[in-house]
Amino acid sequence: MMKQSISAELLKLRHSRIGLVLVVLPSISLMIGCANFYLNQGVLENGWYSLWTQVCIFYGEFFLPILIAICCSYVCRLEHLNRNWNMILTSPVSVASVFFAKLLVVSILILFTQAFFLGLYWLAGTLFSLPGHFPVETIGWSVRGWYATLSISALQLAISLRIRSFATPIGICLCAVFIGLGMYTANLGIFFPFSLLTIGMSALNQDQLTNIQNILFWVANLFFIIIFASISIRRLKKKDILSS
Amino acid sequence: MIKTLGLEYYKIRRKKIWLMITLFLGVEMLWAFMSITRSIAKNPDHAVWESIVFNISSMNGLFMPIISAIVVSRICDMEHKGATWKLLVATNVRRGNLYAAKYICANSLLLFGILTQAVMMIVFGLMKGFPGTPPIEILLQFIVVNLLTTLAVTALQQWISLAIKNQTFALCLGMLGGFVGMTAGLFPGEARHIFIWSYYLDLSPVTFHYTGSTSLYITQPVGAGIVLFALAMTVLFYIAGSIHVSRQEI
Numbered sequence: 140m141m142k143q144s145i146s147a148e149l150l151k152l153r154h155s156r157i158g159l160v161l162v163v164l165p166s167i168s169l170m171i172g173c174a175n176f177y178l179n180q181g182v183l184e185n186g187w188y189s190l191w192t193q194v195c196i197f198y199g200e201f202f203l204p205i206l207i208a209i210c211c212s213y214v215c216r217l218e219h220l221n222r223n224w225n226m227i228l229t230s231p232v233s234v235a236s237v238f239f240a241k242l243l244v245v246s247i248l249i250l251f252t253q254a255f256f257l258g259l260y261w262l263a264g265t266l267f268s269l270p271g272h273f274p275v276e277t278i279g280w281s282v283r284g285w286y287a288t289l290s291i292s293a294l295q296l297a298i299s300l301r302i303r304s305f306a307t308p309i310g311i312c313l314c315a316v317f318i319g320l321g322m323y324t325a326n327l328g329i330f331f332p333f334s335l336l337t338i339g340m341s342a343l344n345q346d347q348l349t350n351i352q353n354i355l356f357w358v359a360n361l362f363f364i365i366i367f368a369s370i371s372i373r374r375l376k377k378k379d380i381l382s383s
Numbered sequence: 384m385i386k387t388l389g390l391e392y393y394k395i396r397r398k399k400i401w402l403m404i405t406l407f408l409g410v411e412m413l414w415a416f417m418s419i420t421r422s423i424a425k426n427p428d429h430a431v432w433e434s435i436v437f438n439i440s441s442m443n444g445l446f447m448p449i450i451s452a453i454v455v456s457r458i459c460d461m462e463h464k465g466a467t468w469k470l471l472v473a474t475n476v477r478r479g480n481l482y483a484a485k486y487i488c489a490n491s492l493l494l495f496g497i498l499t500q501a502v503m504m505i506v507f508g509l510m511k512g513f514p515g516t517p518p519i520e521i522l523l524q525f526i527v528v529n530l531l532t533t534l535a536v537t538a539l540q541q542w543i544s545l546a547i548k549n550q551t552f553a554l555c556l557g558m559l560g561g562f563v564g565m566t567a568g569l570f571p572g573e574a575r576h577i578f579i580w581s582y583y584l585d586l587s588p589v590t591f592h593y594t595g596s597t598s599l600y601i602t603q604p605v606g607a608g609i610v611l612f613a614l615a616m617t618v619l620f621y622i623a624g625s626i627h628v629s630r631q632e633i
Binding site: 168175197201202213216304310313314321 | 398403406407410411414417445446449450452453454456457460464549550551552554555558559561562565566569
């Protein structure tokens with residue numbers, strides 16, 4: 140049942156050209172980060188790690204969360220159109236599998252974006268002829284960042300399933316990015332999915348997380364995923380769907 | 384034309400777009416006020432009206448393109464969603480008038496947002512006890528230049544939102560615009576004048592100057608050339624969008 144839901148979701152993305160957005164946005168954020176790094180090389184002396192701070196601050200803080208919001212809005216947009224909710228909810232698949240298929244598809248898209256971004260980072264570092272080897276930690280940070288995006292995806296999916304507008308959830312995401320930044324600076328990052336992404340990607344601070352912080356990070360994300368997923372599934376089961 | 388415009392407002396009467404704009408700008412203002420409060424705590428010389436105008440102008444570079452994209456997308460997407468564009472063009476109204484009505488409707492909502500910002504800035508300044516009375520001239524200039532830049536941004540957004548059904552691209556453009564607006568200060572002057580989104584900062588009536596170890600906010604005159612360039616971009620985007628959308632097969 141789950142497999143069928145996933146293949147249906149993938150089928151819906153076939154001619155969407157969403158891949159273009161997934162490629163263009165990280166490329167531009169990386170280019171601006173690189174330009175900033177190039178212009179300030181006198182101050183940024185930590186090679187690969189300095190380049191990571193410059194490219195990641197734009198990508199991890201602003202681009203990635205909004206990209207997630209766009210993907211989530213898109214996978215829900217098709218259901219909001221042409222009374223498709225009626226078809227989905229009367230089909231012989233569970234509501235949970237519909238939600239998790241959407242979450243999985245968004246997570247695959249974001250995983251691709253993360254891998255693409257990492258590849259671009261490696262390319263930029265090589266072109267700048269930065270001293271030393273490619274820092275292997277960045278792969279870990281990207282994976283950790285991807286894990287943090289799962290809780291944001293679950294939250295954005297919950298919002299996009301609730302709000303029929305395509306654009307409003309993206310605006311909400313923009314506001315949440317700033318709230319997340321505020322919570323991160325107030326050392327309350329662990330309590331908000333958007334701040335967890337900052338922690339996961341090591342966008343503002345490259346210090347290694349302690350064991351406790353690491354465990355808290357993984358547990359908090361899992362907690363948010365479960366909470367947002369159960370709220371959405373429960374709502375889809377209990378509430379009437381508005382379709383037009 | 385007035386009737387067409389009235390119908391645009393009628394269609395969005397339950398969408399609460401004005402409330403959405405207020406909430407989004409509220410978050411922006413809250414962030415800016417927190418940042419100014421911290422800056423004043425570090426340097427009491429920053430407790431001036433100019434600081435608030437500069438901070439909001441620079442944050443508008445990020446927020447306004449995205450909010451404009453959202454507002455325009457919501458106004459245009461309802462025609463795509465309901466497949467009502469066909470109905471509209473079948474009525475005895477020119478397509479150009481429909482396009483203009485949507486443009487005026489979107490910009491009037493965004494003007495409401497800019498005016499709300501100005502009021503919030505005055506309230507914050509009075510609460511913080513900034514010296515002197517609110518600088519009406521600077522605030523008026525802030526409103527005019529923000530509206531001018533927004534007019535060009537919405538012209539571009541409306542073109543994309545109506546021409547391409549998939550709103551992902553319109554929102555993506557808004558996001559890129561926000562990103563360019565946010566990082567505008569990093570580009571050299573000649574390069575950033577190409578991008579309309581950087582005009583939120585370029586046309587700001589106040590700028591920030593570092594002089595050795597000190598920093599200060601100073602008022603700057605708005606260049607006529609750059610204003611004309613912004614106006615030219617508005618006209619260009621609007622006419623190109625209107626012609627393209629009017630001739631497009633539905």
